[in-house]
Amino acid sequence: MNDAPIDLFAEAAEAARTTPIDKIDVSQPSIYQNDTWRPWFARLREDAPIHYCAESRFGAFWSVTRYKDIMAVDTNHKVFSSDSQLGGITIRDAPMSFRRPSFISMDPPLHDDQRRAVSPIVAPTNLVNLEKLIRERSQKILDSLPINEEFNWVEKVSVELTTQMLATLFDFPFEDRHLLTYWSDIATADLLSGKVSSEEERNEILQQCVKYMRALFKQRENGPPRFDLLSMMARDPSTRDMDDKMFLGNCILLIVGGNDTTRNSISGGLLALNQYRDQYDKLRANPALIETMVPEIVRWQTPLAHMRRTAVEDFNLNGAAIKKGDKVVMWYISGNRDEEMIENADDFIIDRARPRQHLSFGFGIHRCVGNRLAEMQLKILWEEILARFPEINVTGPVKRVFSNFVHGIEEIPVIIPRRH
Amino acid sequence: MPKITFIEYNGTAHTVEVEEGLSVMEAAVNNGVPGIDADCGGACACATCHVYVDAAWEAKTGEKNESEAAMISFANGVEPNSRLSCQIKVTAELDGLVVRMPAGQH
Ligand code: HEM
Numbered sequence: 379m380n381d382a383p384i385d386l387f388a389e390a391a392e393a394a395r396t397t398p399i400d401k402i403d404v405s406q407p408s409i410y411q412n413d414t415w416r417p418w419f420a421r422l423r424e425d426a427p428i429h430y431c432a433e434s435r436f437g438a439f440w441s442v443t444r445y446k447d448i449m450a451v452d453t454n455h456k457v458f459s460s461d462s463q464l465g466g467i468t469i470r471d472a473p474m475s476f477r478r479p480s481f482i483s484m485d486p487p488l489h490d491d492q493r494r495a496v497s498p499i500v501a502p503t504n505l506v507n508l509e510k511l512i513r514e515r516s517q518k519i520l521d522s523l524p525i526n527e528e529f530n531w532v533e534k535v536s537v538e539l540t541t542q543m544l545a546t547l548f549d550f551p552f553e554d555r556h557l558l559t560y561w562s563d564i565a566t567a568d569l570l571s572g573k574v575s576s577e578e579e580r581n582e583i584l585q586q587c588v589k590y591m592r593a594l595f596k597q598r599e600n601g602p603p604r605f606d607l608l609s610m611m612a613r614d615p616s617t618r619d620m621d622d623k624m625f626l627g628n629c630i631l632l633i634v635g636g637n638d639t640t641r642n643s644i645s646g647g648l649l650a651l652n653q654y655r656d657q658y659d660k661l662r663a664n665p666a667l668i669e670t671m672v673p674e675i676v677r678w679q680t681p682l683a684h685m686r687r688t689a690v691e692d693f694n695l696n697g698a699a700i701k702k703g704d705k706v707v708m709w710y711i712s713g714n715r716d717e718e719m720i721e722n723a724d725d726f727i728i729d730r731a732r733p734r735q736h737l738s739f740g741f742g743i744h745r746c747v748g749n750r751l752a753e754m755q756l757k758i759l760w761e762e763i764l765a766r767f768p769e770i771n772v773t774g775p776v777k778r779v780f781s782n783f784v785h786g787i788e789e790i791p792v793i794i795p796r797r798h
Numbered sequence: 799m800p801k802i803t804f805i806e807y808n809g810t811a812h813t814v815e816v817e818e819g820l821s822v823m824e825a826a827v828n829n830g831v832p833g834i835d836a837d838c839g840g841a842c843a844c845a846t847c848h849v850y851v852d853a854a855w856e857a858k859t860g861e862k863n864e865s866e867a868a869m870i871s872f873a874n875g876v877e878p879n880s881r882l883s884c885q886i887k888v889t890a891e892l893d894g895l896v897v898r899m900p901a902g903q904h
């Protein structure tokens with residue numbers, strides 16, 4: 379199910395069926411903004427599962443669209459590099475002078491060391507410590523929502539909750555926390571989105587992030603041990619001496635990683651339950667289903683539509699002759715709709731037998747560090763929502779992000795008719 | 799059929815019978831043993847099937863290959879006897895195997 383107006387959707391379905399295969403270009407951000415991406419990927423999965431697009435705004439690229447082929451690329455980091463100098467992990471190639479290494483856009487061995495430097499933040503014991511905090515904050519946010527009055531769910535709930543979480547992970551001054559969201563949005567904005575108009579402008583804004591974060595980093599190099607992302611980086615041999623580019627790269631990784639993605643899962647989940655009212659009924663009748671619903675939300679939304687790699691040698695990928703230097707895009711958003719692996723893949727079904735069988739967190743050595751933290755946030759939020767509100771109704775059309783990377787939602791008008 | 803015992807982090811033991819040829823991960827998942835998530839379904843790509851192999855069984859369960867070693871190095875609480883249970887195949891030789899679970903799977 380999609381939320382585009384009927385004619386727009388019918389038009390897209392027709393275009394997806396009739397466009398010559400070599401002219402299909404799934405990098406166009408508009409198909410995500412107007413929610414017409416499904417038929418394009420359905421066509422590719424069927425007719426050209428590993429598809430070459432010779433010309434696009436982002437240059438030539440391969441699209442990998444089936445679950446198993448995506449898994450094959452994601453787990454073969456020796457052939458499919460994430461290196462920022464080769465272009466990194468998004469379809470957009472930043473100009474050479476703005477390429478910033480971070481451990482998501484590095485290959486072993488440095489990737490491995492830096493990942494290990496920060497991963498204790500999501501160790502099981504720390505998750506237990508965070509649980510109480512997340513619950514208190516969720517309760518506070520939900521208790522402050524207006525009743526019987528329309529508001530934007532994204533702004534009041536999704537953004538607020540994830541920004542607070544992010545501030546905690548960085549131990550960032552709470553009153554300035556909106557800066558984190560701002561930097562996150564700027565870092566990922568498409569140049570045609572209106573948020574930034576050039577790479578120079580983007581870089582200039584992000585230099586404020588470097589300056590702010592550097593000051594905190596410096597304070598945390600010494601003194602009693604502290605448990606936050608900046609302190610961890612300031613004290614680990616693999617991360618304590620980063621130059622400004624790598625420092626910014628890793629800060630942005632940790633900001634974007636934990637922010638847009640969880641935000642859009644919170645938004646996407648509410649939308650999904652409104653589009654599939656039978657699932658909402660099932661959930662109300664049995665709140666224990668939150669456990670399996672949470673990974674299903676993350677699959678259904680697929681908050682990051684793709685990850686990109688660059689081939690460092692010629693490789694035959696299931697019949698496709700990929701050449702050294704080629705740009706290879708794993709469309710998670712498509713693999714998560716692959717009927718070969720997921721039954722009724724387009725549907726939102728909250729009690730699937732193997733709900734964690736999805737690609738939204740990637741697989742292999744770059745698999746999302748924060749995946750259990752993200753799930754925990756969603757789980758707590760839905761427990762608290764069900765405890766308070768009999769229903770939350772979407773009341774109008776949603777506004778989506780103009781991006782082929784961040785699969786996100788900017789606005790969902792909702793009304794909560796009453797409390798329990 | 800070989801028997802395998804899984805000991806949860808809280809100490810609860812589960813002994814299950816498994817067909818030879820399946821993986822130790824599948825032995826747990828197919829029998830509803832809690833504590834092994836196996837997000838990737840056995841592709842050695844998620845490290846959420848982490849177990850500790852009891853000392854007596856280390857030799858019989860074999861060596862980690864390169865990709866298992868790489869994935870497991872990102873798991874939480876890694877010890878020398880840590881293994882990804884999807885990479886251990888059940889054989890008659892492993893009848894009686896005992897493995898323990900970590901505090902959580904990440
Ligand atoms: C629903 C929420 C989330 C989604 C969908 C998501 C998605 C992803 C994806 C697709 C990757 C790359 C995987 C690959 O290349 O194979 C990734 C990596 C990463 N994520 Fe997340 N993420 C989420 C939440 C979080 C949170 C809350 C954090 C913060 C703690 C986080 C931190 C990271 C980091 C640091 C990496 C880089 C890992 C590496 O390169 O080794 N993510 N995430």
Ligand code: FES
Binds near residue numbers: 836840844884
């Ligand atoms: S099940 Fe994913 S690594 Fe074993």
